[in-house]
Amino acid sequence: MSGEHEAVRDLLAAWAVGALTPADERTVPRHLAACESCAAEAERLRETVRLLDGPRVTSTGPATGPVNGAGTGRAARSTRDKEPAGRGRPTGGDDPGDRSAGPDGAAGLPSALLAAARRARPAAPRVAAHAAPYAAAVAGLGALLREPDAPRRWSTPVVHDWDVQATVAHLIAADEPLARRLGLAPRVPGSGGSEKPGWEAAWAARTAEVIAYERVRTPAETVAVWSAQAAALLATPEAEDAGRAAHATTLMGVRLPVADHFVVRAFEAWIHTDDIGRALGLAVPPPPEPHLWQLVRLAVRILGRALGPTAAPVLFAPAGGGPDAQWVLGSEDEPVAAELVLDPVDFCLLIGGRYAPGEVPRGAVGDAAAVTAVLERAASLAWL
Known part of the structure; x- marks a missing residue:
């Protein structure tokens, strides 16, 4: 039994993140049912993984309204669920990006457990950057x-x-x-x-x-x-x-x-x-930053096609993108009519139909009609 005990202890971090092999999926639960010390450590590891994945959202309630491709999904949700603006961010609690809950790790759990949980996370397949x-x-x-x-x-x-x-x-x-x-x-x-x-x-x-x-x-x-x-x-x-x-x-x-x-x-x-x-x-959480910018760049290209070359030109600069992440949407033959800044996550949610055009948080100067045309066209692209 001691041999199985040691083997299972080595698998507990993998169990906590759901990364067991089919054979181990049969062995580990059976051992946990009979071994109090392993069961306790397994639960501590699972709680660690939950904390690493970010806090639970506080009392937004389930979504019951329709979300469609006309850009009304966010409006429907905010009406039915009383969600605060900025859907791309958790509401309340600590920043989920801050994983350092003290010198001993999340919620006082030993740092060794945190390291084990991180090591045991199932690795994404080795694929090219586009995938x-x-x-x-x-x-x-x-x-x-x-x-x-x-x-x-x-x-x-x-x-x-x-x-x-x-x-x-x-x-x-x-x-x-x-x-x-x-x-x-x-x-x-x-x-x-x-x-x-x-x-x-x-x-x-x-x-x-x-x-x-x-x-x-x-x-x-x-x-x-x-x-x-x-x-x-x-x-x-x-x-x-x-x-x-x-x-x-x-x-x-x-x-x-x-x-x-x-x-x-x-x-x-x-x-x-x-x-x-x-x-x-x-x-x-939002996609990792390099992946998020891949989504943003593709969405900008599709939005630019949809607006066409005759729309009033708007300089679009997603927040945090720097000088290499700025695009003129619309006509290239006229002076820029307006400037628009959106958080990249909010931009993706707008493209996905999870914000109504008038509700997405933004910074804008210049021709309000040109900005509205960009936001409405972006929301109209959603089919999700």
């Missing part, structure tokens, strides 16, 4: 769905008329177009989507089809399908080789290099992870 944001977003949603409270609250409303399970099922359908284009077979039976004109209707129909299929399965099975499909995407040659991902293809009505479609997948995975986190009252 790294998607790998990180997949890991983030996987960690959120392993939270102890999550499995008991699968029916919590999230967005549209989707609960947690349906939101994960939607991500299965949303990842399918890229998966099919890269030669992966659909993991849910059915007709699949279409990239012909009118893709929006086909996309919505496929989401409904996948959700209906997953409704008769357990939430754990739904998560397993989503996770397996995401892992298969990240194992494609296009995820590992920027050269292979450089060719352009049309998905969701937008022609972009495959590399950029991976960034789009990261964007949607993070947005819906945030949706689920807010519904469950769990804080979801």
Whole structure:
């Protein structure tokens, strides 16, 4: 028994972050049920991981209103849930970026436990830079769905008329177009989507089809399908080789290099992870800064296309981006009519339909109509 005891103790940090192998997933819980000291240390480690992942959001309540692509989602949420402005930041509590809760680590736990928890975090797959944001977003949603409270609250409303399970099922359908284009077979039976004109209707129909299929399965099975499909995407040659991902293809009505479609997948995975986190009252951090700026740069390119060359030019400078992260949106033949500053997280939430144009926190000078046109066009791009 002492041999198993020592072996399990070495696995406790991995258990705390859900990184056990299938064989260990059978051994460790059985040992914890019989060993009081290991069970106590395991719980301390799990609490450490929770603290490392950031504080819980305080009393925002589940989201029950629809979030749509017309930029009304944030308004609907703020009306129904009384959420404060600045959705991209946790409300109340300490800064989740500050992990130093004293010399002994978070909440007084020994620093050795903190180090063990960090070392045991499941590593994102080794992929090229363009796929790294998607790998990180997949890991983030996987960690959120392993939270102890999550499995008991699968029916919590999230967005549209989707609960947690349906939101994960939607991500299965949303990842399918890229998966099919890269030669992966659909993991849910059915007709699949279409990239012909009118893709929006086909996309919505496929989401409904996948959700209906997953409704008769357990939430754990739904998560397993989503996770397996995401892992298969990240194992494609296009995820590992920027050269292979450089060719352009049309998905969701937008022609972009495959590399950029991976960034789009990261964007949607993070947005819906945030949706689920807010519904469950769990804080979801923004993407790591390098990934966040990949999302911002792609969103700016798409927004610039949507505005076209005749819109009144607006200098857009996301906060913290420096001189290399400033863009003129609209006409290049006229003097700049206005300047607009948005927090990069808030900009992504606006593009994702989680802010109404008039509610996103911003700094602006110059032509108010030109600024409004940019904000409204940005919000109109959302389909999530």
